[in-house]
Amino acid sequence: MGSSGWPVSGQSAEEVLRRLEASRRQDADWRGGRTFSLVYHAGEEVADLVRRxxxxxxxxxxxxxxxxxxxxxxxxxxxxxxxxxxxxxxxxxxxxxxxxxxxxxxxxxxxxxxxxxxxxxxxxxxxxxxxxxxxxxxxxxxxxxxxxxxxxxxxxxxxxxxxxxxxxxxxxxxxxxxxxxxxxxxxxxxxxxxxxxxxxxxxxxxxxxxxxxxxxxxxxxxxxxxxxxxxxxxxxxxxxxxxxxxxxxxxxxxxxxxxxxxxxxxxxxxxxxxxxxxxxxxxxxxxxxxxxxxxxxxNYLGEEGYLRLAQRVIRTADRFREGIRAIPGLRVLGDPPASVMAFTFERGDPHRLADGMERRGWHLDRQQAPPSLHLMITPAHEPVTDAFLGDLREAAAEVEAGEDEGVSGVAAIYGMAAAMPDGTEVRDLILDFLGQLLDTGGDG
Ligand SMILES: Cc1ncc(COP(=O)(O)O)c(C=O)c1O
Incomplete structure (x- = not known):
């Protein structure tokens, strides 16, 4: 390795691609429907066309x-x-x-x-x-x-x-x-x-x-x-x-x-x-x-393709909504008509519930004022609906019974944000964090 991370001589295309592939092992599993933001996946066929x-x-x-x-x-x-x-x-x-x-x-x-x-x-x-x-x-x-x-x-x-x-x-x-x-x-x-x-x-x-x-x-x-x-x-x-x-x-x-x-x-x-x-x-x-x-x-999907995908998305979103409403203490906020929704937990801290879901491999975005968890449903979530709802029921019962692992760092920061209405210290934390991510590639 030369200075500043430069390889002295170039690497083969295979080697570079292998390293790229290896690097993504820690990334969020959006293909498997484990994340609820950032990626909108309509299946490999669509993705392949888009890539080409x-x-x-x-x-x-x-x-x-x-x-x-x-x-x-x-x-x-x-x-x-x-x-x-x-x-x-x-x-x-x-x-x-x-x-x-x-x-x-x-x-x-x-x-x-x-x-x-x-x-x-x-x-x-x-x-x-x-x-x-x-x-x-x-x-x-x-x-x-x-x-x-x-x-x-x-x-x-x-x-x-x-x-x-x-x-x-x-x-x-x-x-x-x-x-x-x-x-x-x-x-x-x-x-x-x-x-x-x-x-x-x-x-x-x-x-x-x-x-x-x-x-x-x-x-x-x-x-x-x-x-x-x-x-x-x-x-x-x-x-x-x-x-x-x-x-x-x-x-x-x-x-x-x-x-x-x-x-x-x-x-x-x-x-x-x-x-x-x-x-x-x-x-x-x-x-x-x-x-x-x-x-x-x-052009590939046409109106019919988008209608088919919309049908899958709304069917799945409805199943998520019904499943969440059936879990004691969980409440969907407002009356969201489409695929994006937030729910809160009335028998414990929603952010601790997010921690419990994280331990089960699900990445839910956290929200505030009021504290809630966010879902953005895509076709990738269709096959994992029941697994998600099963884990959610289990994690909610765990938090309610106080049998979870307590307040994580992220949950604590949201607690801090809620306690400080002017937000200055939390803003500083976010700005410092952005700098750290850039400086360390996230390893620091
Ligand atoms: C309602 C709404 N507006 C704007 C944006 C910003 O879009 P982008 O992240 O592509 O800049 C988003 C992103 O999720 C959104 O949900």
């Missing part, structure tokens, strides 16, 4: 649609198909981005620039429920928009009256989720968007999670409330192809009511010695593979 499409366009750069008309066409078709799914009309305009966070960052930046240009607002505010994804707060932080957080009601959906009270002449954007990540419920999009329309400000619907699932569930007869661009007042919407669209990571779609609004998203630089430069989003170089893979999976 990504590989074909791995080197191509969607920064230049002039050099790669293929990517330009794929992007336009993905945007068009997504608009068709989400209530777009003849004027709808959109773009692909690298993921939900980039779509959200851009929607907020667009609103800020629209507010300045069209309303003369210099100190913009955005009104959003506390359950909206942190990418909105990141956007607020990056772009100097003041976030005005509103509470959710007992059903975990945004409080419409609180939204009304929070609107000021500085408001440029109102936000709702379809569904929200923490509890999987759909905000009252119609009412919220109508308030935004009354004030003639923008409304973004965050359908990053639900954009490629809810429309298919509706077609299957599920009662899914309206949330798309066809709802009066909704001026933009984001939907991630790399979530329930089952594409490769790096693919989301951001749609606007019209091209005039989308123009506020773009960036142009006219005086650079390197030439005239224009870029639609936050990234410079844009991975062609992600665009091609999104196009490929949408």
């Amino acid at each position: 499409a990504y590989g074909m366009f791995m080197a191509e750069n969607a920064l230049s649609p002039i050099a790669f008309p293929s990517l330009r066409r794929f992007e336009a078709e993905v945007v068009g198909m997504t608009a068709g799914l989400l209530g777009g009309g003849p004027g709808t305009a959109g773009a692909m981005t690298s993921g939900g966070s980039e779509s959200i960052l851009l929607a907020v930046k667009t609103a800020r620039d629209w507010g300045a240009a069209e309303r003369g607002v210099r100190d913009p505010e955005m009104v959003l429920p506390v359950t909206a994804h942190p990418a909105f707060l990141k956007a607020a932080h990056y772009f100097g928009v003041r976030p005005v957080l509103v509470p959710v009601g007992p059903d975990f959906r945004a409080d419409v009256e609180a939204v009304r009270r929070s609107l000021t002449p500085r408001t440029v954007l109102v936000v709702g989720s379809a569904p929200s990540y923490p509890h999987g419920v759909v905000d009252p999009i119609e009412e919220m968007a109508s308030l935004a329309a009354e004030r003639e400000v923008l409304f973004h619907c965050d359908a990053c999670l639900g954009g490629f699932l809810l429309p298919f569930l509706r077609k299957l007869g599920r009662p899914i409330p309206p949330f798309g661009l066809d709802v009066p007042g909704v001026t933009s919407i984001s939907a991630d192809v790399h979530k329930y669209g089952y594409a490769a990571k790096g693919a989301s779609v951001l749609l606007y009511r019209d091209a005039g609004l989308r123009r506020h998203q773009f960036f142009a630089c006219t005086h650079w010695p390197g030439g005239l430069y224009g870029s639609p989003g936050i990234l410079g170089t844009r991975p062609g593979g992600a665009v091609a893979a999104a196009w490929a999976v949408m």
Whole structure:
């Protein structure tokens, strides 16, 4: 080994691949349905198609649609198909981005620039429920928009009256989720968007999670409330192809009511010695593979394929919900209509329950305010439903009887966060932890 971990001479492809394979042994077992976030797996056949499409366009750069008309066409078709799914009309305009966070960052930046240009607002505010994804707060932080957080009601959906009270002449954007990540419920999009329309400000619907699932569930007869661009007042919407669209990571779609609004998203630089430069989003170089893979999976599955997958997802989610409700002390929060849900434990600490599930090989994300555990059901969970529910019943009984191993480090940190409403120390812990992970590759 040379300095800084560099091998002095290169290794064979077989050796490098063997080392990659060996390294992933400790990784989360998403293929086996043991995790409930991060990966959306629709089976090996779909994954294989996505891998091949990504590989074909791995080197191509969607920064230049002039050099790669293929990517330009794929992007336009993905945007068009997504608009068709989400209530777009003849004027709808959109773009692909690298993921939900980039779509959200851009929607907020667009609103800020629209507010300045069209309303003369210099100190913009955005009104959003506390359950909206942190990418909105990141956007607020990056772009100097003041976030005005509103509470959710007992059903975990945004409080419409609180939204009304929070609107000021500085408001440029109102936000709702379809569904929200923490509890999987759909905000009252119609009412919220109508308030935004009354004030003639923008409304973004965050359908990053639900954009490629809810429309298919509706077609299957599920009662899914309206949330798309066809709802009066909704001026933009984001939907991630790399979530329930089952594409490769790096693919989301951001749609606007019209091209005039989308123009506020773009960036142009006219005086650079390197030439005239224009870029639609936050990234410079844009991975062609992600665009091609999104196009490929949408064409491969078609509407029928997505309907079949949605059917499997909702059948499995229903079994999880019923199973959880049948376990003494467990309660599903709100009335989540799709595949994402949270449940709490009323006979013990939910975070200790998560520890108990961890010891049984299940990785559940922990939530706070109120403490709960999070589930995001995908087709990969269908075969493990009964095993999961059996372990959950056992782990819950163990925590209730005080026969578990007590409070783990993670459970203690959540306890600390709950006890410190201003969050400064926990924020420092998170920032230090992020640095440590980068510095040690996680081994430190
Ligand atoms: C509702 C919602 N919005 C936005 C995001 C952010 O998406 P990404 O992680 O692709 O940036 C997520 C991610 O889970 C989400 O659930």
